[in-house]
Amino acid sequence: MSGTYTKSDSVEIKTLTLQSSKGDRTYDLRSQVVSIDVFEDIMFPVIRAEFQCIDAIDLLNSFPIIGEEIITVEFANPGIDLTSSYTFHVKSVENQISNQSAKVKTYTIKAISEEFITNARQFITKKYSSEPTSIIQDVMKSFLKTDKTVAIGDPTKGVQEVLFSRMRPFQAIDMVRKRSVSKDYASSSYVFFENKRGFNFCSIEYLMDQLKANIKDKIFYYDTTGNSDARNMNTRNILSLMNTSQVNNTKKLTQGSLHNIVKRFDILTGEVVETVYKNTEQQQKFKFASNNAVGLNSTDFEQKHGEKPASSLLVPHSSHMPETYTAESMGAKHSFVSKISQNIYQAHINGDVALTAGDVITINIPTSDGSTGGSPDNRLSSGNYLISKIRHMIHNATSAQKSYRCSLELIKGNYEDRS
Secondary structure (H helix, E strand, O other): OOOOOOOOOOOEEEEEEEEOOOOOOEEEHHHOEEEEEEEEEOOOOOOEEEEEEEEOOOHHHHOOOOOOOEEEEEEEOOOOOOEEEEEEEEEEEEEEEEOOOOOOEEEEEEEEOHHHHHHHOOOEEEEEEEOHHHHHHHHHHHHOOOOOOEEEOOOEOOOEEEEEEEEOHHHHHHHHHHHOOEOOOOOOOEEEEEEOOEEEEEEHHHHHHHHHHHOOOOEEEOOOOOOOOHHHOOOOEEEEEEEEEOOOHHHHHHOOOOEEEEEEEEOOOOOEEEEEEEHHHHHHHOOOOOOOOEOOOOHHHHHHHOOOOOEEEEEEEOOOOOOOOHHHHHHHHHHHHHHHOOOEEEEEEEOOOOOOOOOEEEEEOEOOOOOOOOOOEOOOOOEEEEEEEEEEEEEEEEOOEEEEEEEEEEEOOOEOOOO
8 A cells, every 4th residue: 555755844835816905806826926934023013924935927917916905825744734825915026027028027016914014004093091002902902803713812910101203003013012010920021913813912931831832732943963863853853053142141141131230210200119120039030831941040140240230220200100010020021021132043944834933842952061962952942932023934846846934042041960
């Protein structure tokens, strides 16, 4: 009995459709598009895409494509029921090049989620006095008119009294995000982003702490010795891995990661209240993706260089306004953000539709010990990481030459073990 061989980077493009703004004309783009790139990022509010086209039928002018169209794409790993499906609004057509005979043209269609187009056409002028989560949900529904899920991860505390004066909806959301304080997580490191499940408003700590329970089989191996470890001989192996930022102690110190002071100045009474963050006393409050997280620096280093505050921050406040708790959380936020900017990896893997921005995965990295056989896992760097960015890359040259890979940015903010 013979079976069909499926490559680890195989992909099935189920749908790739161009639709006019009125919906009265459609075209199957699978024969024109040679590559698809979909970008998800926890630091950007919407999903973006690029479609590289080779056009020998003058589709650009005959359809025509003028920036008002909708592109729907759905793809899957063969043999798996799970799919990734996205709908984009065409934003621009760029890099048009015709061949010497002027019979074939190549160009790039850049597209973005519909909400970004809606955002560009309007301003908000409105006053709110409410919890941040309520403000964000109202902006998404009342102004951006989205029918996608808006998931609130961890609840905020305090009331924000804000006046949006001619602000774009996503600008207003970003303003609220920066001022939000979490009830449950010390860093209050809130992000607002879209992934394939919808929109998300939560802290990075929440993503690391809660989504590590969903890792399950999302375990990846990097075997530099050519599959010497039998665990690595599967589709979830890491093709290439680069550590873009292992450690930068000078940056951490100057940003006040080990010790900082936040001063809240009451413009009504002139009172100044200080909140001190000291890493040796408070870092254990942070939640990371690792089950056994330890700090990026030794106790000796922190005691030597963290005794005096390296930065001082000022937060204006008026006592007649509702309490926002911004000042008391800002020091911890600065320290946490500094930590997650360390120990960052870039990984290339075979395409995986199960992954999306905000997921937590496990990667196993061998120790570079010079041995020719299998090496034990790196005790500092292996472990759980948060996917902060993911780029889905589909090559669609011919029906026989399709491939799907993902590029990941992985953040952690801690080590696994220092013993």
